Amino acid sequence: MAFDSRLTIQHGLAMSNDIQRELDEAELDPTTADTIRRVAEHVRYYADLEDENVLSDIEDLRSEVADLRDNMPVADDSNERIDELADEVIDLKEYIKELEARL
Incomplete structure (x- = not known):
């Protein structure tokens, strides 16, 4: 009880x-x-x-x-995530340059 x-x-x-x-x-x-x-x-x-x-x-x-x-899921380390985003921004800028060059 x-x-x-x-x-x-x-x-x-x-x-x-x-x-x-x-x-x-x-x-x-x-x-x-x-x-x-x-x-x-x-x-x-x-x-x-x-x-x-x-x-x-x-x-x-x-x-x-x-x-x-x-x-x-374990949250990403914030510094690691910032670095990944910075790399992604660089990649996007390069991609935009490539597209502009084709025009």
Whole structure:
């Protein structure tokens, strides 16, 4: 019933004690009290399953984020990019000169 197993155990014991105290105070017949205890255990079981589903979803999301992070393209070094653009400008100027010479 919690993401930390120690808390799950503590909360489970606290819940069992609280249920027992309420049943003792209600002075129910033993069959009814036993039925209520079993229903509470079913509720706890499914709550624990839901916690496991949430933990699984969290792990899946973490994995997706890690995959995205690992596969993201690395940004070019800004100086390297400036040099590439400068070279491209030089190439374009030469190309323009060639075109002008043909005219």
